[in-house]
Amino acid sequence: MxxxxxxxxxxxxxxxxxxxxxxxxxxxxxxxxxxxxxxxxxxxxxxxxxxxxxxxxxxxxxxxxxxxxxxxxxxxxxxxxxxxxxxxxxxxxxxxxxxxxxxxxxxxxxxxxxxxxxxxxxxxxxxxxxxxxxxxxxxxxxxxxxxxxxxxxxxxxxxxxxxxxxxxxxxxxxxxxxxxxxxxxxxxxxxxxxxxxxxxxxxxxxxxxxxxxxSYVGLGALALGQDPARVGNAHPAIVPYGVFEAADGPLVITVGNNAQYRRFCAVIGRPELAENPDYATNLGRSRLRETLGPVIEAELARRPRAQLIADLQAAGIPCGEVLGLHEALRSPRTAxxxxxxxxxxxxxxxxxxxxxxxxxxxxxxxxxxxxxxxxxxxxxxxxxxxxxxxxxxxxx
Missing domain, CATH: 3.40.50.10540 (Crotonobetainyl-coa:carnitine coa-transferase; domain 1)
Incomplete structure (x- = not known):
């Protein structure tokens, strides 16, 4: 005991x-x-x-x-x-x-x-x-x-x-x-x-x-004078940042700055998305998330999760699997x-x-x-x- x-x-x-x-x-x-x-x-x-x-x-x-x-x-x-x-x-x-x-x-x-x-x-x-x-x-x-x-x-x-x-x-x-x-x-x-x-x-x-x-969501509501928009597993202010579907399962990708975004576009084979001035800054990407999001999602859905994670990590982009609760608790990482x-x-x-x-x-x-x-x-x-x-x- x-x-x-x-x-x-x-x-x-x-x-x-x-x-x-x-x-x-x-x-x-x-x-x-x-x-x-x-x-x-x-x-x-x-x-x-x-x-x-x-x-x-x-x-x-x-x-x-x-x-x-x-x-x-x-x-x-x-x-x-x-x-x-x-x-x-x-x-x-x-x-x-x-x-x-x-x-x-x-x-x-x-x-x-x-x-x-x-x-x-x-x-x-x-x-x-x-x-x-x-x-x-x-x-x-x-x-x-x-x-x-x-x-x-x-x-x-x-x-x-x-x-x-x-x-x-x-x-x-x-x-x-x-x-x-x-x-x-x-x-x-x-x-x-x-x-x-x-x-x-x-x-x-x-x-x-x-x-x-x-926390910061509450302060955002006070600054706006209304409730901020709810975006589920996405981020209200950063794009791309959230849960995405690979060909064989979900993963989390968090592109935190513009340099990471350029490397991300190279990983998914779409360097022109980084060269487009409309998407060059996070403010632009956030404003145009409805246009950019489906393109990114389609590219990710074509690739196996393990390969995506390996390529993204090699490029210095934070990412990880989305595991079941029991799977996470019994994972080698937890052990x-x-x-x-x-x-x-x-x-x-x-x-x-x-x-x-x-x-x-x-x-x-x-x-x-x-x-x-x-x-x-x-x-x-x-x-x-x-x-x-x-x-x-x-x-x-």
Whole structure:
């Protein structure tokens, strides 16, 4: 269950109490765990995290949803709605460096687990709250759901082709980016604590993250005073740039400047397209994409994909295959990168390297309550007390 630990991970010794559920909060805690923090994931002793009931089962109460955001954690089955369970959580918070929660507005306070109380008991605690909308706004009590926020923030209106309805991302992008932003803010608060000795209250809202994700497309909408055109897999401002069909399958070609364009035309055997002054600049090509595009597409469709990729790469033009998801995950490129941790239930590895080494998957996603006895023993509960709590359903 535990992989060989890596040496000198940057957050070694940092203790994280993860009271959150579903994706955004658990993703934040997983990032911290990947970097070496000791993460305790608190789950309902009977139901566990909601995501244990989502996606493809992976055995022993796991699913692909749960496994994707809960590596490098221990599981404590604890009923926070019980007085004894909440007291245990407060004891753990008093010893923690970071706490992450995504209760509905007021829920943490009702359990005695709110920021004011816990920070008074542990002034060094960094307390991270994840919600759907800002906590002091008129929508503070609304629950936050990724798909709803994708619609409300304009993200769905950015995706797809002009003739298609609004389209969501293929993953819960708002949830995952909110978790990543939360981890960044927690790391900043940990750094500041070295100087001040005090923790901070980090507040994250899914809606804010959704707006942030609109990035340069959102700024384009503000500059235009209207929604930019949707162009599917093409680029709204660069030509040729997108997904194209070779004779035997799709590939991505990204011609980023005029010099690359001239070399591209040579590769497809149409040097006159580079010599035509109408197409000499990207602005011209973009303006005339409806004329130029079909010519390029016809030339690409006549050639095998592998040969095209080899010729384009030799000419210094960025390109690549369009792979199926399973094909990509099992590709030699993924294996060489060390991005897949195989086991009874495979999980992805952390996507960064430190001093040339990828942080290890020290713990695969835990079974519900797998570490309950060990965690409770660490805060001084003996076997008799743990047994009594289990008999009353307080712990798993």
């Amino acid at each position: 535990t992989a060989q630990a890596g040496a000198d991970l940057p957050l070694e010794g940092v203790r994280v109490l993860d009271l959150s559920r579903v994706l955004a909060g658990p993703w934040c805690a997983q990032v911290l765990g990947d970097l070496g923090a000791a993460v305790i994931k608190v789950e309902h002793p009977e139901r566990g995290d909601d995501t244990r009931d989502w996606g493809v089962p992976t055995g022993a109460g796991g699913t692909t949803y749960f496994d994707s955001v809960n590596r490098n954690k221990r599981s404590l089955g604890l009923d926070l709605a019980s007085e004894e369970g909440a007291a245990i959580a407060r004891d753990l918070a008093a010893r923690a460096d970071v706490l992450i929660q995504n209760f509905k507005r007021g829920g943490a306070d009702r359990l005695g687990l709110g920021y004011e109380r816990l920070s008074a008991e542990n002034p060094r605690l960094i307390y991270c709250s994840v919600a759907g909308y800002v906590g002091d706004g008129p929508e503070a009590e609304r629950p936050g759901y990724d798909l709803v926020v994708q619609g409300e923030s304009g993200l769905m209106a950015m995706n797809g082709r002009a003739e298609d309805p609004p389209l969501k991302f293929g993953v819960a992008a708002v949830d995952l980016f909110t978790g990543q932003y939360a981890a960044q803010a927690v790391l900043a608060a940990l750094y500041a604590r070295e100087r001040t000795g005090r923790g901070r209250h980090v507040e994250m809202a899914l809606y804010d993250s959704g707006l942030s994700l609109t 060489e990168a060390g991005m897949l941790h195989d086991g009874p239930a495979p999980v992805l590895a952390p996507p960064y390297r430190l001093d040339g080494a990828r942080p290890p998957v020290r713990r695969t996603p835990p079974r519900l309550g797998a570490d309950t006895e060990a965690v409770l023993a660490e805060i001084g509960l003996d076997a008799a007390r743990i047994g009594a709590l289990r008999a009353r359903g307080v712990v798993a």
